[in-house]
Amino acid sequence: MSMSKPVMSLAEKTAHKRNLIRIRLARFGRKHQPIYNIVVMKAKKAQQKVPIEVIGTYNSVPTPQPSFDKSMPVKDISLDFHRAKYWLGRGAEPTDRVAWLFKKAGILPSFWPSSQNITQEILSPVVEDIRETQELPVENIRRRNDKKY
Secondary structure, three states, X not given: OOOOOOOOOHHHHHHHHHOOEEEEEEEEEEOOEEEEXXXXXXXXXXXXXXXXXXXXXXXXXXXXXXXXXXXXOOOEEXXXXXXXXXXXXXXXXXXXXXXXXXXHHOOOOOOOOOOOXXXXXXXXXXXXXXXXXXXXXXXXXXXXOOOOO
16 A cells, blocks of 8 residues: 655646745734734745745734723734735735735735635625825935035
8 A cells, every 4th residue: 555646737836836935924022912024935934034025014912992992902904015916926825814814905805715724704805995105205315425404
């Protein structure tokens, strides 16, 4: 009784080699107060090594609310949508939790493959409108030799 390896097509083999970059969470913060950076890293690299790029932050601990406020507690997520879409377009593979966050933000479609670990379903994205902002030109920076005060 010999166990054979599963046969992979050529497309699956090349896709496996291409997906060496992952979008995942890197944990920072203090004990019992985690803050996660959403980072783009090589898949084989250790979690605390220097990432290729940091595209956002995620605070999994909800901000405290006053006792009279009965609304849902809010978890803080900041994300660079353009860079996230860029890395997804380049073939970076998000982890399960990051894919869940991207679905919540509306970057990934709801039919994106979900894992068994995350049971919450996203019915509609939370972010309704993403407005493009135009950066204002920065004033010329004074050189070191200039003595204009």
